[in-house]
Amino acid sequence: MARYAPEPPFRHDRPQRTGVLLVNLGTPAAPTPEAVRPFLREFLSDPRVIELPRWLWQTILHLFILPRRPKANAQKYASIWLDEGSPLEVYTERLTHALESHWTERGREPLVRWAMRYGEPSVAKVLARMKEEGLRRLLVVPLYPQYCASTTASVFDAVAAELMRWRDVPELRLVRHWHDDPRYIEALAQTLETHWAQHGRPDKLILSFHGMPRRTLELGDPYHCECHKTARLVAERLRLAPDQWLVTFQSRFGRARWLEPYTQPTLERLAREGVARVDVLCPGFATDCLETLEEIGMECRTAFLEAGGKQFHYVPCLNDSPFWVERFAALLEDHLGQWPDRTPATDEEQQARLARAKAMGAKQ
Numbered sequence: 325m326a327r328y329a330p331e332p333p334f335r336h337d338r339p340q341r342t343g344v345l346l347v348n349l350g351t352p353a354a355p356t357p358e359a360v361r362p363f364l365r366e367f368l369s370d371p372r373v374i375e376l377p378r379w380l381w382q383t384i385l386h387l388f389i390l391p392r393r394p395k396a397n398a399q400k401y402a403s404i405w406l407d408e409g410s411p412l413e414v415y416t417e418r419l420t421h422a423l424e425s426h427w428t429e430r431g432r433e434p435l436v437r438w439a440m441r442y443g444e445p446s447v448a449k450v451l452a453r454m455k456e457e458g459l460r461r462l463l464v465v466p467l468y469p470q471y472c473a474s475t476t477a478s479v480f481d482a483v484a485a486e487l488m489r490w491r492d493v494p495e496l497r498l499v500r501h502w503h504d505d506p507r508y509i510e511a512l513a514q515t516l517e518t519h520w521a522q523h524g525r526p527d528k529l530i531l532s533f534h535g536m537p538r539r540t541l542e543l544g545d546p547y548h549c550e551c552h553k554t555a556r557l558v559a560e561r562l563r564l565a566p567d568q569w570l571v572t573f574q575s576r577f578g579r580a581r582w583l584e585p586y587t588q589p590t591l592e593r594l595a596r597e598g599v600a601r602v603d604v605l606c607p608g609f610a611t612d613c614l615e616t617l618e619e620i621g622m623e624c625r626t627a628f629l630e631a632g633g634k635q636f637h638y639v640p641c642l643n644d645s646p647f648w649v650e651r652f653a654a655l656l657e658d659h660l661g662q663w664p665d666r667t668p669a670t671d672e673e674q675q676a677r678l679a680r681a682k683a684m685g686a687k688q
């Protein structure tokens with residue numbers, strides 16, 4: 325089997341570009357069981373996501389999960405679907421364009437593209453397109469503020485799997501996380517302060533992060549610690565007293581023990597204890613999606629109110645808010661460092677060598 329993909333060779337006669345690739349989790353193409361099933365199959369077959377022996381998990385997945393979950397899930401997706409598509413995709417695209425415009429207005433010209441780890445547009449396809457555009461230096465930006473093997477490292481896997489097929493690989497850098505970057509903390513604080521200026525303050529602020537199996541913490545994944553650090557820094561910045569805020573973990577999947585406390589049971593307990601108003605922010609999600617809009621904004625809201633709570637405010641993710649885009653661009657510029665956005669075609673000597681090779685009829 326040929327090691328390299330049957331693609332045109334790298335175009336040394338073109339300007340060479342720096343690329344910024346934003347990668348989000350992925351989402352179904354439509355809110356239907358037919359579209360949700362292949363998305364879930366791909367997502368839940370990633371060994372970074374489910375750490376069970378392959379034969380065992382594939383049996384469970386095909387016998388118990390794929391026959392039922394897509395149908396129930398499609399209804400949930402339908403309840404949050406936007407005219408332009410799935411919120412996760414719509415906000416990821418808007419964030420990408422906002423960054424691109426931000427840089428264009430300042431005379432910079434990196435290629436700014438987005439891809440999905442699961443589903444479309446895939447990392448492989450977007451990278452192949454960027455290669456055609458002259459990609460020479462690549463900044464990979466998994467859209468997860470906190471590092472987690474299931475998310476961040478899985479994006480790394482997808483990028484590496486594609487680059488393994490290239491003869492001529494680009495310079496490469498991965499943005500590992502930004503959980504404690506002052507610009508991210510400030511943007512989160514600002515989103516809360518803006519909400520509170522309009523609606524007053526809650527009795528309790530809940531900072532809800534996506535859950536993970538508890539075992540991954542015991543195995544050394546830094547995710548849990550990074551979530552807590554983000555939350556502590558936000559609380560410090562807002563001068564919140566210890567009893568005014570709480571970290572919880574949402575979106576539990578399966579029967580194993582996950583990171584605790586769980587978001588929904590905590591909200592129900594607070595309501596029973598007489599907490600009248602909660603505000604929930606999900607700092608671990610770069611963009612709004614099913615897990616924030618439906619699970620928090622709808623399911624958790626209902627659970628809190630039914631348990632006796634009086635007011636539930638869901639505070640949206642940073643998405644493409646201008647005050648975040650500006651700070652995120654600066655954060656990414658730190659990672660781009662001295663890389664130029666565009667450099668002239670490869671030097672004459674290299675071009676002469678390629679011309680000689682061609683003249684000798686060498687296959688590239």
Ligand SMILES: C=CC1=C(C)c2cc3[nH]c(cc4nc(cc5[nH]c(cc1n2)c(C)c5CCC(=O)O)C(CCC(=O)O)=C4C)c(C)c3C=C
Binds near residue numbers: 349350397410412534
């Ligand atoms: C074992 C399963 C899962 C792990 C581990 C997991 C980690 C994890 N996920 C996100 C971010 C998102 N997850 C989303 C949806 C989603 N997540 C799981 C399962 C695990 N996630 C499932 C099965 C689903 C699909 C919906 C459902 O069936 O409940 C999404 C939203 C996608 C969308 O289309 O809107 C995001 C985003 C993180 C950050 C994370 C680990 C830190």
Ligand SMILES: [Fe+2]
Binds near residue numbers: 534
């Ligand atoms: Fe998830």
Ligand SMILES: [Fe+2]
Binds near residue numbers: 575576614615619
């Ligand atoms: Fe969920």
